[in-house]
Amino acid sequence: MLAYVIQRLLQAVGVMLAVGLIAFAMFNYIGDPVNNMVGQEASQADRAELRQQLGLNAPFPMQFARFVANALSGDFGMSLRMQRPVAHLIAERLPATLELVFASAILALAFGVPLGVFTGIKRHSWVSRVILTVSLVGVSLPTFVIGILLIYVFAVLLGMLPSFGRGEVVKLGWWSTGLLTKAGWLAIVMPAITLSLFQTTLILRLVRAEMLEVMRTDFIKFARARGLPERAINFGHALKNTLVPVITIVGLNIGGLIAFSIITETVFQWPGLGALFIQAVQFADVPVMAAYLVLVAAMFVLVNLAVDLLYYLVDPRLRGERAVAGGGH
Amino acid sequence: MAGAAPLVALARRAADSDIFYSFRRSPMTVAAAAMTLVFIVGAVFAPWLAPHDPFESVTVELLDAFTPPVWDARGDPRFLIGTDDQGRDVLSVIMYGSRISLMVGFAAVIFSMVLGVSLGVVSGYAGGFTDAVIMRLADVKLTLPGILVALMVDGIARAAMPRELHDALAIYVVIFAIGISGWPQYARVTRGATMVEKNKEYVAAARVIGLHPVTIMFRHVLPNVMGPVLVLATLGLALAIIAEATLSFLGVGVPATTPSLGTLIRIGNSFLFSGEWWITLFPSLALVLLALSVNLLGDWLRDALNPKLR
Amino acid sequence: MALLEVEHLRVEFETRRGNLIAIDDVSLAIEEGEVLGVVGESGAGKSITGMAIIGLLEPPGRVTGGEIRLAGRRIDNLAYDSMRRIRGKEIGAIFQDPLTSLNPLYGVGRQLAETIMAHTDASPTAARARAIQLLGEVGIPAPERRIDAYPHEFSGGMRQRVVIALALAVNPRLIIADEPTTALDVSIQAQIIQLLKGLCREHGTAIMLITHDMGVIAETADRVAVMYAGRIAEVGPVRDVVKSAKHPYTKGLMGSIPIMGREVERLSQIDGSMPRLNAIPTGCAFNPRCPDGMARCGVERPDLMATGGPNRAACWLYAPLGVAVHG
Numbered sequence: 008m009l010a011y012v013i014q015r016l017l018q019a020v021g022v023m024l025a026v027g028l029i030a031f032a033m034f035n036y037i038g039d040p041v042n043n044m045v046g047q048e049a050s051q052a053d054r055a056e057l058r059q060q061l062g063l064n065a066p067f068p069m070q071f072a073r074f075v076a077n078a079l080s081g082d083f084g085m086s087l088r089m090q091r092p093v094a095h096l097i098a099e100r101l102p103a104t105l106e107l108v109f110a111s112a113i114l115a116l117a118f119g120v121p122l123g124v125f126t127g128i129k130r131h132s133w134v135s136r137v138i139l140t141v142s143l144v145g146v147s148l149p150t151f152v153i154g155i156l157l158i159y160v161f162a163v164l165l166g167m168l169p170s171f172g173r174g175e176v177v178k179l180g181w182w183s184t185g186l187l188t189k190a191g192w193l194a195i196v197m198p199a200i201t202l203s204l205f206q207t208t209l210i211l212r213l214v215r216a217e218m219l220e221v222m223r224t225d226f227i228k229f230a231r232a233r234g235l236p237e238r239a240i241n242f243g244h245a246l247k248n249t250l251v252p253v254i255t256i257v258g259l260n261i262g263g264l265i266a267f268s269i270i271t272e273t274v275f276q277w278p279g280l281g282a283l284f285i286q287a288v289q290f291a292d293v294p295v296m297a298a299y300l301v302l303v304a305a306m307f308v309l310v311n312l313a314v315d316l317l318y319y320l321v322d323p324r325l326r327g328e329r330a331v332a333g334g335g336h
Numbered sequence: 337m338a339g340a341a342p343l344v345a346l347a348r349r350a351a352d353s354d355i356f357y358s359f360r361r362s363p364m365t366v367a368a369a370a371m372t373l374v375f376i377v378g379a380v381f382a383p384w385l386a387p388h389d390p391f392e393s394v395t396v397e398l399l400d401a402f403t404p405p406v407w408d409a410r411g412d413p414r415f416l417i418g419t420d421d422q423g424r425d426v427l428s429v430i431m432y433g434s435r436i437s438l439m440v441g442f443a444a445v446i447f448s449m450v451l452g453v454s455l456g457v458v459s460g461y462a463g464g465f466t467d468a469v470i471m472r473l474a475d476v477k478l479t480l481p482g483i484l485v486a487l488m489v490d491g492i493a494r495a496a497m498p499r500e501l502h503d504a505l506a507i508y509v510v511i512f513a514i515g516i517s518g519w520p521q522y523a524r525v526t527r528g529a530t531m532v533e534k535n536k537e538y539v540a541a542a543r544v545i546g547l548h549p550v551t552i553m554f555r556h557v558l559p560n561v562m563g564p565v566l567v568l569a570t571l572g573l574a575l576a577i578i579a580e581a582t583l584s585f586l587g588v589g590v591p592a593t594t595p596s597l598g599t600l601i602r603i604g605n606s607f608l609f610s611g612e613w614w615i616t617l618f619p620s621l622a623l624v625l626l627a628l629s630v631n632l633l634g635d636w637l638r639d640a641l642n643p644k645l646r
Numbered sequence: 647m648a649l650l651e652v653e654h655l656r657v658e659f660e661t662r663r664g665n666l667i668a669i670d671d672v673s674l675a676i677e678e679g680e681v682l683g684v685v686g687e688s689g690a691g692k693s694i695t696g697m698a699i700i701g702l703l704e705p706p707g708r709v710t711g712g713e714i715r716l717a718g719r720r721i722d723n724l725a726y727d728s729m730r731r732i733r734g735k736e737i738g739a740i741f742q743d744p745l746t747s748l749n750p751l752y753g754v755g756r757q758l759a760e761t762i763m764a765h766t767d768a769s770p771t772a773a774r775a776r777a778i779q780l781l782g783e784v785g786i787p788a789p790e791r792r793i794d795a796y797p798h799e800f801s802g803g804m805r806q807r808v809v810i811a812l813a814l815a816v817n818p819r820l821i822i823a824d825e826p827t828t829a830l831d832v833s834i835q836a837q838i839i840q841l842l843k844g845l846c847r848e849h850g851t852a853i854m855l856i857t858h859d860m861g862v863i864a865e866t867a868d869r870v871a872v873m874y875a876g877r878i879a880e881v882g883p884v885r886d887v888v889k890s891a892k893h894p895y896t897k898g899l900m901g902s903i904p905i906m907g908r909e910v911e912r913l914s915q916i917d918g919s920m921p922r923l924n925a926i927p928t929g930c931a932f933n934p935r936c937p938d939g940m941a942r943c944g945v946e947r948p949d950l951m952a953t954g955g956p957n958r959a960a961c962w963l964y965a966p967l968g969v970a971v972h973g
Contacts, residue, residue, distance in 0.1 A: 037495045143635070147628035149578045151585045152620045155601065159608055159617065170609075225746035231702055232741070233761045233812055234734030237726075243760075244749050259479055266481035273586055274605075288491035288588050296491050303484070311479075323796040324750060 015315050019308045024075075026304035030297040031074045034084070037293055083298035088290045093298045096283060102182045103173055104279035107271070108264045110199040115206035115264075116257065122207075123214025127222065128241050138211070145208035150267050154201040154274035161197060169194050171276035202271040206260050213256050217249035224248075250321050258314035262307045359640070368632035375626050379434040386431045387416070390424035397423045402612050418614040420600075421607060426614060429600055430622045436596035437626070440511055441577040445569050447515030452522025453565065457557055459523060460530025461550055471527070474520035482517035482575070483582060489513035490588045506591050514579045518572050522565060529560045563641040570634035574627045581623050597623045647718050648675035649852050650699070650820055656711030657691075657698050659923075666923040668694050668707065670876045673950075676820065681843065681853045683867030683884065685860055685899070687920050690873040692856045696822045698722075699854070700737050701729040717819070735765040738813035738851075740842075742825040744806035748797035754781070754808050755793035758815055765816045780811040785841060803834040810842055817849055824856045839866055860899060864888050872896050875920055875931035878950060882957030893959040895932050930962070938963060 065073075077083070083093035122142075126135040162170035173185040174194030185191025221227060222245060230240050269281030276282070280299065287295035319325055359365055378385060389395060400423035403412045411418070417426045459470040477485075493509045494502055502509065533539065533556050542552040583589035584598030585605075592599055597619050604616025657669035669691045676682045684692045697703050699714055701724070714722040716736060721729065733739070741747050749757060758777035762768050768776065774793070781789035784807040797805055806826065813821055823842065827835040843866055846853050855867055863870050864884060871881040872893065880893040891897045918935040921927060927934055933943040942962050950958045951965055 033492060033495070037492060143631060144624075144628060147574065147578075147631045148624055149581055149585075149627070151582060152601070152624060155605060155608065155616060155620060159613060163608055163611075163613075225741055225743055226749045228702065229739070229741055229747040229809070229812075230749065231730075232700055232733055232739035233764070233815070234730050234732070235760060235764050236730070239760060239764070244752070247751050248749070262479065263481045266484040269483070269487065270582055270586065284487070285586050285588070288487055288494065288586075291491065291495035293495050296488070296495075300488065307479070322751060323753075324798050 011319075012316070015312055019312055022308055023301075023304060026301060027075055027078060028071065030078075030301050031071055033293055033300070034074065034297045035070065078298075078301060083301075084294040086287075086292055086295050088286065088292045088295075093294050096295065097280065097298060097302065098181060099183075100278060100280045100283050102184060103277060104265070104268055104272070104281060106184065106186060107195065107198055107202060107277060107279060108261070108268055110195055111203035111206065111264055111268075112257075112261060114199055114203035115210055115260070118203075119207045119210025120214055120253070123211040124218060124241065124246060126211070127215040127218025127245075130219065139215075142208040142211050145204055146212075148204070150201060150205060150270045151274050153204055154197070154271060157197045157201060158274070168197055170197070173278060198271050198275045198277050201274065202264060202267055205267065206264060209260060210253070210257060214249060214253055217252050218245055221245045221248045247321070251318060254314055254317050254321065258310050258317075261310045262303075265303055265306055359636070362636060364632060365636040368629040368636070371625060371629040372633060375434055375622075375629070376438065378431050379438050382428075382431040382435050386425075386428035387414075388425040388428040390429045390432060399423065402607075402615075404612075405614055417618050418612075420604065420615045421612075426618050429595065430597070430619055433595050433597045433600050433619060434622065434626065436507075436590055436594055437577050437580055437598070437623070440507065440514070440580040440590065440596065441573050443511045444515035444576040444580070445518065445572045447511060448518030448572060449522055449565065449569055451515070452519035453526045453558075453561070455519060456523035456526025456561075457530050457550060457553055460527035460557075461534055461553060463531075467527075470523065474523055477517065477520045480517070482514070483579060485517045486510075486513035486579060486583060487586075487588065489516060490583065494588075503591055506589075507594070510580060510583055510589050513583070514576050517579075518576070521568050521572075525564045525568065526557060526561050529557050533557055533560070567634060567638045567641060570630060570637055574630040574634060577623070577630065578627050597626075649678045649680075649717060650676040650854070651715040651718075652695070652699065652712070653715075654712035655695065655698060655709065655714065657694055657703065657707055658710045660706040660708075663924070667926070668876055668923060669698065671712070671949075672873075672876075672878055673712075674871050674878065674881065676852050676854055678819070679847070679850045679852055680869065681846070681855060681867045683863035683870040684854060684856045684873060685858060685863050685870060686873035686879075687858060689920060689923075691876040692858075692873050693824050695873070696739070696824050696854060696856050700733055700739055700822060702733075731765070734761060734813075734818065735816050736818050736820065738815075738818035738821045740806075740809055740813045740821060740823040740826045743829040744802055744809050745829065747809050748805060750797055753794045753796055754800070758808075758812060761812055761815045776815075777811075780815060781808070783845065784808070784811045784814075786811075802830055803838060806830060806838050807841065810838075810845065814845060814849070814851070818851060820852045820854065821846060822854045822856070825858070826855075827862065828857070828859070835862070860888075872899065875926055876923070877931065877960060879932065879961075880957055880959040881950065882955070886956045890955060890957070892953040892955065892957050892964065893932075893961045894936050894938050894963070896959070930960070 081094045083097075085091065086093050086096055089096060122138055126138050129135050158170045161168045169190075172194060174190030174192070175188040176183045176185045176191060177187045185195055227240060227245060230244050235244075265281075268277075268279060269285055271277065272279045272281035273285055280302070283295060284299045286292070287299065359369075383389070400412070400415070400419050401421055403415050403419040403423075404410050405418045406413055406416055408418075415425045415427070419425055420429065455470050459467045490509060490513050493505075493513075497505070530553060533553055536556075538556070539549050539553060542549050580589060580596060581598030581601070584596050585602045587602060589598055590596050592603070595603070600619040601616050601623065604612070604614075604619060607613075607615050652675070653673045655669055655672045656667065659666040659668055672691070672695060674682065674684075674695075684695065686692050694703065694707065697707075698709055701721070703709065709722055712722070713720055716732065721732060724732070748754065755774060755777050758780060759770065759773040762773040762776055763770070766773075778789045778793050781792060786792055786804060786807055792800075797808070800808065810826075813823075821842075826842065827838050830838060839862055842853070845851070853866075855863065857863060867884045869882065870884045870887045872879045872887065872895065874895050880887060880891065880896045882892075887896060888900060891900045921931060921934070927944070928947075929945050930936070930939075930943045930948055933939050936943065940962060946962070948960045948962050948965070950960045953959050953964045
């Protein structure tokens with residue numbers, strides 16, 4: 008177990024270093040790193056001095072080591088466009104994105120898993136067919152179109168929900184949350200639904216496919232032959248055996264949620280990281296892009312690590328230590 | 337690359353199999369195929385079919401701006417589904433826009449396909465370290481959401497190129513940015529088929545007569561992977577069209593001078609609140625119909641050819 | 647009245663190219679405590695008959711004719727939940743592969759306990775105690791320590807013992823054992839068969855033993871039914887079927903000498919192979935391969951008929967009087 012965790016941790020560090028290298032390359036070789044540090048307003052003399060200070064002629068490994076050290080202490084330089092430290096910008100925007108992603112993940116799981124189980128079991132019912140057809144439409148609906156349609160119906164026509172922003176936020180230390188006010192809750196409804204819809208259909212289809220697969224296995228047939236109640240077979244034996252692949256995909260999809268939050272945040276003018284990133288891309292704000300890349304990679308790696316550890320809880324075969332001599336295959 | 341022989345073989349196999357049976361039996365698929373055809377014809381022949389030329393400043397009148405669809409009391413029979421903020425006919429703009437969307441979509445898919453199939457053959461033939469590196473790269477690629485990769489590529493291109501150069505190359509940047517995410521699946525399928533072919537005698541024979549084995553393998557591997565690759569390409573086309581629309585909607589895709597569906601939706605979005613819903617909703621509808629039709633076709637194709645895709 | 651009576655059972659598979667008849671007019675009976683062997687080549691319909699009896703035919707397969715009665719009560723037309731209460735409680739089942747019959751994610755104790763609690767009022771504690779007792783009965787050493795182990799922690803033979811414990815958990819009156827030892831190592835096949843037979847004798851449980859291994863049948867069964875292309879070719883006491891087979895097909899089958907563990911996948915004594923379901927010839931299905939074929943065999947299908955001995959065979963050789971006997 009410990010060896011496994013250490014191995015996964017080392018892999019995670021490896022991935023982060025690789026991403027760091029890309030970010031470093033972007034930061035130093037695209038555009039002017041001095042600009043990246045101080046912004047365009049600095050005088051010629053300041054620049055020369057800074058160049059000296061930064062030792063930009065130092066050998067590559069030295070520079071990369073310094074970049075990693077800075078990144079670890081949260082220093083990603085200055086935003087070219089905003090003239091503020093990238094770290095501050097990110098700290099400001101992070102809560103909005105995390106709340107949105109979290110709400111969407113909950114929605115996607117709460118709808119995707121039960122619907123997937125249902126369509127997997129009641130394979131031939133017309134309700135399943137309707138759900139599947141609708142889900143195919145869901146896959147073909149671009150996130151931003153869903154957002155626009157929701158805004159048109161619920162904000163423009165019905166005037167029920169706000170179409171942009173986070174509503175009223177409350178400060179908890181450096182974290183700003185919209186989940187403590189009614190306006191905040193109203194504001195997150197449409198963005199969360201928009202972001203979750205695609206993931207819901209993915210989870211639904213995956214759970215369904217896995218259920219169909221598991222339902223064909225011998226142990227389900229044997230469970231039926233033992234006369235177990237259908238509920239125990241479907242939600243116990245079958246669903247639990249779909250969990251490993253489902254956890255994998257859900258884990259990967261949290262990464263997807265972070266990526267697609269860029270679009271949702273743009274549609275709903277949600278003041279999160281995604282909106283920050285898209286502005287950075289539009290204005291070629293390299294330090295912000297580099298920092299965003301590192302941050303998203305870190306989230307990916309953390310989620311993947313969590314997924315690997317979850318496998319341990321779900322599947323006894325991975326725990327292995329108690330296997331007896333001559334037993335098991 | 338491989339000439340017409342594989343195509344003929346595929347067509348024959350298709351006719352032999354139950355493919356036409358399953359096509360006729362599924363009205364949804366027939367409808368999807370018809371819809372896709374309508375889009376392709378409408379887009380390709382837009383200059384002849386479109387009721388107006390939205391990019392000809394002589395015919396576009398600012399006075400016509402914000403005309404609602406004809407069924408509205410303020411509608412104008414010249415503009416079936418209304419006009420946009422500059423007085424351009426929305427239907428014509430959609431036809432021209434689909435042109436860009438489809439072109440970028442097809443180009444991106446072809447790019448992924450060529451890249452993926454080539455890497456797959458090389459990976460499957462070379463084995464060992466090369467194979468490990470390529471497949472590792474594919475794993476990493478598959479875990480990264482395509483849209484994130486595309487945005488990064490576009491951002492880097494913007495930072496690395498002068499503005500005018502970027503604008504001139506924007507459409508190629510978008511094709512590259514979208515296409516670069518698609519290759520791993522093609523590579524996996526092709527790699528598997530290559531590994532099967534690799535040890536057959538003709539490969540050794542080719543070497544004896546002085547041909548590079550990879551050259552001859554392309555010819556033999558391609559017919560084997562035609563089915564799965566076609567399915568991947570169809571489903572990939574829907575994804576690429578959506579990706580392009582998304583990039584353009586976010587304002588980092590094709591330049592506004594040659595608008596795609598995504599650009600139109602982005603432009604129209606600002607008028608949603610003032611009540612001019614048609615400027616954004618019709619292009620959205622077109623986009624969804626196009627993506628859905630292509631997806632349905634891909635789904636049907638996967639079931640009909642039943643390749644080892646899962 | 648026999649414990650299980652199957653009469654004129656017919657099972658069809660609906661396909662796009664028409665209905666395939668997998669089981670055609672099969673009748674058999676199993677007495678209380680009796681071991682009936684069902685033998686035949688792969689695809690003869692042995693397993694489908696077994697699955698039809700416990701009501702677990704997989705679509706598109708379904709029973710389209712005949713009756714199945716358990717202790718006189720008709721069970722082939724029961725609602726799903728009524729049939730579920732019979733499965734496990736009245737009729738247990740054991741399948742071929744012990745490696746895949748157990749849920750890998752649940753401990754064996756839990757799987758035993760849930761089976762017991764599904765059919766009785768036992769409390770969780772009582773069910774667990776009974777589970778430990780069952781594991782002991784099937785010969786798992788130190789059952790109280792192994793009760794929480796997962797399937798992958800047992801060897802193949804031990805897993806099949808667990809499967810037997812599961813099938814016997816609430817003392818069913820009949821066990822349908824479908825190739826219970828085929829997936830096992832030859833060295834432990836005999837042990838498992840002996841265990842199954844011993845336990846069933848103790849509890850007075852009848853067994854329908856489905857196998858293509860004539861050796862297993864010869865050592866275990868009281869009576870044997872030979873199946874060919876979805877029909878019963880011959881049925882009778884095991885000694886008579888082995889020693890003096892009547893049907894030409896059975897004779898060929900017996901040519902492959904009954905040694906425990908010897909498999910009868912293909913019959914070297916008879917040329918050709920069993921017809922596929924979509925190409926069953928008119929008349930007797932065995933006719934094209936039959937060394938004793940007559941003109942009548944290609945036209946008319948024989949039913950089971952008396953042969954002068956204890957066996958009955960579906961063969962025109964035994965119809966001097968021209969009277970077919972049913973049942």
